Amino acid sequence: MDLNQVIYLGNQITEQSGHGYEIIFAVVMIIGVLLLCFGLSNDIWVLFLTGVLLVIVPISLLAVFGDIFQTYQLNEYHKSVAQWKREVVNPYIESLPKEKKEIVFLKIETELSTELKDNRWYTYSSEVQQTPLTVSFKDKGITTLTNWYDASMELTNERKPYIEYQKVPEDLGHGMDKGFYNVRIYLPESYTFTEIK
Incomplete structure (x- = not known):
């Protein structure tokens, strides 16, 4: 479809x-x-x-x-x-292709309201506890997102953190806006939350 x-x-x-x-x-x-x-x-x-x-x-x-x-x-x-x-x-x-982009900045947002947490951005029910994050990544320039996201610390220490998502190009209607869906952040096992430069 x-x-x-x-x-x-x-x-x-x-x-x-x-x-x-x-x-x-x-x-x-x-x-x-x-x-x-x-x-x-x-x-x-x-x-x-x-x-x-x-x-x-x-x-x-x-x-x-x-x-x-x-x-x-x-x-x-x-x-x-x-x-x-x-x-x-x-x-x-x-069915949309999963896009992977290198993360250039990542920060935990301890003051982020839980009202912003919105599961419509996920087409699956997440077993992972979501984390309030601000993440910047390379995508036709630098794109910055702030919300509650799935974060997985399963990369080897040699690999760079990246973000994976599916992008809807237009508003679909009924609150399904254009933007990033099924966002998942992959981090090295020993990652500590500081600015990535």
């Missing part, structure tokens, strides 16, 4: 609005109330009180059932987006 197909399938998922059904329901209820009122009595007060009750009750029901219907639609929308991400986006990202 190519990039355009992924975007096209994502664009097919839209957030539905239930307001059309609510308007039709309200119009039918008002017509029903008017017909019922005129058929019940000729007394103006009975007609007025019946009309008020028959308007308030349907509007209350409309509000309750409209909210339930909208919540259902919103849940369906989120399920569809999750399914699209799982069945379309993740396989697309995993």
